[in-house]
Amino acid sequence: MLDFIVLFLTVGIPLSSALLLASLGETVNQRSGVFNLGCEGVMCMGAFVGMFIPFMVGGSGPVAWYVNVAGLLAAAVVGALFGLLFGVVVIKFGAPQGIAGIGLQLFGTGLAGSLYRHFIGGAQGVAGINSIRIPILSDLPIVGKMLFSCNPMVYVAFLMVPVVHYILFKTPWGLRVRACGTFPRAADSMGIDVSKTRYQALAFGSAMAALAGAYLSVCYAKIFTDTLVGGRGFIAVALVYFGRWSPVGVLGGAMLFSLAQALQLAVQAYGFSAFPYEFLVMLPYVLVVVVLVFVGKSKHVGPAMLGKPFNREMRT
Amino acid sequence: MKKFIALLICALMLVIACTAVAEATSIAIVYPDTVDDKGWCQSMHMGVEKAISMGYDIEYTPVESVATADAPNTLDQLAENYDIILCHGAMFNTACQEIAPEYPDQIWAAGTTDQLFGENVFTYMPMSEEPGYINGIIAGMMTKANKVGIVGSTDGADSARYVRGFVMGLNESNPDAEYMLSWTGSFSDTVGAGDIGNTFIQAGCDVLVGPAQQAVGALRNVAATEGVLWVGQTTAQLIDFPEVTVAAADYDYSAVIVGLIDRIAEGKTGNECIPLNYNNNGFVYTFSENAELLPEDVKNAAQAAWDKLVATANTLDYKTIELK
Structure with missing residues (x-):
């Protein structure tokens, strides 16, 4: 049993990393009052760009570590640009955020697939970034394998939890972001440029989402396919609600979903289940829906102006 | 003079008729993914190209990445312009059954299924238990931990046959070996296949297999782990991961294309299932050339199983296998 x-x-722990990065980014988006349903599309673009650079340099063979890191950084930059593009649509032109988000999702997914076919083609992979064994600690019984033999990006993802928490709750910029999501008119009257802050939040959040996609293609699957992200962008959005717009809550949600996913795989592998495998495959998704129902009753409310455009010339 | 003109007209009609007969057969193939996916779609694509290289006069149009929901509309449009419309994937079966009766002059083909869909529809079914069986024999002889992992896609169609054939081969070559089996519930969940591969490796499996194009996700984990081997389902896996892939089975869909055109030439229009097996060269099998990776006795045992399957069709009763 042990x-x-x-x-x-x-x-389960490595499984949570992509969700964690994307959800933390979406938390910052939503804290600023912008609801980015296009997270999935941004993740797809990140996945493509992340593997494109190492593939161009070394094909499927090994490349220097900094080439892979360059791929991750390029993914983050492209993700930020997608965030700004989304910002232009929903902040400048005031388009409905839900519909615009679906558009961004379709655009990102389609563009990534098309660029991949044009520049790479086929089911090509990269050597990517492998897991590292931390000396001494990785030899510890039980926890050594679990906690100290992971991919470096897993540690980065977990490190981002306190970082995003600090940014959101301990810095002036974080205060501005939260003000823009809760009471933008008051923020505006205090001299905060709401649009600019929301652009910045979107750029940051989308860079995180793209990094999550790049984690999948460079560190985890080490391959790009049109279906690589596989709905994780939407799960990331759901996890923000689950985590009540708090980085620590999001961490809990990502871990719960990933551990449920790992549990169903392990149950299948050991042949413990008396149920058909289809029920086990559904388990993590059903769990998220059930937990969201209970979490929805929580007194902790989200950003009051989430999803609502701000126009300083209007009275509301 | 009149007789001469009549003769001339008859001759002209004959020439036109002959020209019409000599026209290439136009085939449109609807794919769920791209033709360079190193798996399911690429196998069919290569099968058509092989049939063309064998001298079959085919005008071939691949229609890639068709979503299941878009299939009825796509088939409707293709029916207007092609002699044969082939739906390559069980996800298109319903659309094919729905649209084919509306175009009785076209020949349709749908796979994979062994059911019959109507007077103008051929179906085709890879008897995947055969390559699964050979892979099972190899896996049973190669595992040192007596623990083998099967990265499943969905428990249906040829994937289900492959897994059961694999278990048959495994039980036969090494009754002490245990197998672990998990399904992603999809054919294209590369990350999910990677998760399963990782689970098996962590659980101590030292030989892994997996049907469907998603399996490359698990194969990448195998390639990154020392001491774990892979028994492949497509030759591309053997080419791309030669250091861990000991052998690979592959579909040769030219058997379906050739079978389809030959049957039409015989005047048949459908209502028949074309099998794909070793007996009709519907599968090929390739061993690793690395002698250190694949010992001679294992290769000989696999070769013997292969020869047996080539000699006679339908020898494996995969339905007797109850999975865990």
């Missing part, structure tokens, strides 16, 4: 528990924890 083997079983260790197995599903060992598999």
Whole structure:
């Protein structure tokens, strides 16, 4: 039984990283009052750009570590640009955020697939960034394999939880972001440029989403396909509600979903289940829906002006 | 003079008729993914190209990445312009059954299924238990931990046959070996296949297999882990990961294309299932050339199983296998 528990924890922790990065980015978006349903499309673009640079340099063979890092950074930059593009649509032109987000999702997914076919083609992979074994600690029983033999980006993802928490709750910029999402008119009367702050939040959040996609293509699957992201962008948006717009809550949501996913895989692998595998595959998604129902009753409310455009010339 | 003109007209009609007969057969193939996916779609694409290289006069149009929901509209449009419309993937079966009766002059083909869909529809079914069986024999002989992992896609159609054939081969070559089996519930969930591969590796499996194009996700984990081997389902896996892939089975869909055109030439229009097996060269099998990776005794055992399947069709009763 211990083997079983260790197995599903060992598999579950890396699984959470992509969701965690994307959800943290979406948390910042939503804290500023912008609801970005296009997270999935941004992740797809990040996944493509992230693997494009190492592939161009070294094909499927190994490349220097900084080439992979350059791929991740390029993905983040492209993600930020997508965030700004989305900002132009929803902040400058005041388009409905839900519909614009769906448009961004379709645009990002389609563009990434088309660029991939044009520049790379086929099911090509990259050597990518492999897991590292931290000396001494990785040899510890049970936790060594679980916590100290992971991909470097897993540590980056977990490190981003306190970083985003600090940015949102301990810095002047974080205060401005939260003010723009809660009471933008008051923020505006205090001299805060609401549009500029929302652009900045979108750029940051989308860069995180793209980094999540790049994690999948460069560090995890080490390949790009049109279906690589596979709905994780939408799950990331749901996890922000689950986590009540708090980085720590989002961490809990990402871990719960990923551990449920790892659990269903382990249950299948060990043949423990009396249920058909289709039910097990559904388990993590059903769990998220059920938990969201209960979390929805929480007194902790989200940004009051989430999804609402701000126009300083209008009275509302 | 009149007789001469009549003769001339008859001759002209004959020439036109002959020209019409000599026209290439136009085939449109609807794919769920791209033709360079190193898996399901690429196998069919290569099969058509092989049939053309064998001298079959085919005008071929691939229609890639068609979503299941878009299939009825796509088929409707193709029916107007092609002699044969082939739907390559079980996700298109319903659309094909729905649209084909509306175009009785066109020949339709749908796979994979062994059901019959109507007078103008051929179906085709890879008997995937055969390559699965050979891979099972290899996996059973190669595993040192007596633990083998099967990265499943969905428990249906040829994927289900492959997995059961694999278990048959595994039980036969190494009754002490255990297998772990997980399904992603999809054919294209590369990340999910990677998750399963990682789960198996962490659980101590030292030989992994997986049907469907998504399996490359698991194969990448195998390639990154020392001491774990992969028994492949497409030759592309053997080419791309030669250091871990010991052998690979592959579909040769030219058997379906050739079978389809030959049957039409015989005057048949459908209502028949074209099988794909070793007996009709519907599968090929390739061994790793690395002798250190694939010992001679394992290769000989696999070769013997292969020869047996080539000699006679339908020898494996995969339905007797109850999965865990």
